[in-house]
Amino acid sequence: MVIDLAPDKTITAMSAEYGLVTVKPKSVVLCMGCRERTRGAINVPGTRPAGVYSAGMAQRIINMEGYLPGKRVVILGSGDIGLIMARRLTLEGMKVLCVVEILPYCSGLVRNRVQCLEDYGIPLYLSHTITSIRGKKRVEEVVISQVDENWVAIPGTEKVFKCDTVLFSVGLIPENEVSLKAGVELDRTNGPVVNEYLETNIPGIFAAGNVLQVHDLVDWVTLEAERAGANAADYALGIERKGKLMTPIKTIPKDNVGYVLPQRIEYLDGEKVVRFSFRPRRPDKNVIVEFISKDTVFYKRKMQHIIPSEMINLNVKLSPDVLGETITVRIVSAENNGAESKK
């Protein structure tokens, strides 16, 4: 287990076989993934009985240790992990009473909502949250309430569900402890700032997977990891990159774009294709994604349905003649001939 990463890439780790080890690599790929947000982190009131798990923990219990977490369960969060667990627990004979989601829309992929909830008649309560967990030694019941647009519980909307298990599927947080020790610069996304090589601000330290940005499809994780690995190998081999820019080009997410990766383009030696990843802030239909530099749209792409839980990955050709100091990525409505998408 790695306990330290220094700015010069020296790794200190603990090994069952070798004890304390020091490794001095030429390049490093950060792929530590995420931790799950816990009940404590979101302060759900009530008592603290046994039977409260994060969705990932429940997955481990069933799929790796072969135990059922309980008999009757309420799931908080309609993200894909919560939805998939609703199906998994139902198939193994647990009663899933409901899935509770604080947003007014389902966070997970539509196909997961269909295959995991609708297929089994599991109710989904949107704009609701768990306001109390009750039980002495083991969970006995939960109270859910409807919330207003400020996520404040509306009195009089309480519903009580008798259950012995509660699953929390309320978000993933990139594992940054070791990255921060090395001096890796983080973005407000909680992942590292990277260039088009998936390289952080420290040359030779790369990042991929959930530690860089929380993914929904493992297919994209694999592609990202392959790129980071290949780039890290090239770096270790001392392969030169051409066209280093005096000032990196910054990418700027605008309006309905929550974030964009990479945050910087640092090399441009003629035309090249760069893979951009981003998510919309809100669901929308019939939109156009636009890449803008020097006040000109140099790339656009129509999309029928966009939702925050589905990452968008685009391979965009960049040429020196169209690029200025920044690239703005925004989403506009296709219907209004390019007017700003609803805010």
Added chain:
Amino acid sequence: MGIAEKYGKKPGDSADFICIICPNSCRLHVEVNAAGEVEVSGYTCKRGLEYGKQEFLEPKRTLITTMRIENGVLPVLPVRSDKELPKDRIFDAMKIVNSTSVKAPVKMGDILIENILGLGVNVIASRDMEAIEN
């Protein structure tokens, strides 16, 4: 006998659902016309058309679960059906998988239950699993 009739659907029967084949999530409308044929609308690709027909006549799902494994590095092994099976037989199939156990080592793709419920579908290992060394 028309295909719709074979599955117990009559002219005028209809259903609305969301296609799950790709992120577009097209809203499909399927109905049986006067001639007893299945008509799908709302799709934007051939796969959606196929999904619409299948989902209306006989919804199918892939079974994804775990099976007990003896002497493996973990006590349970992830398994899946190699083809989709009718949605209404999933729980029957679960009973069979839950009463079956396999011995390690196992290779990804190994057939663990052949022709489950006589449906022409096999249950296969989703990963390799080594035996624990004694």
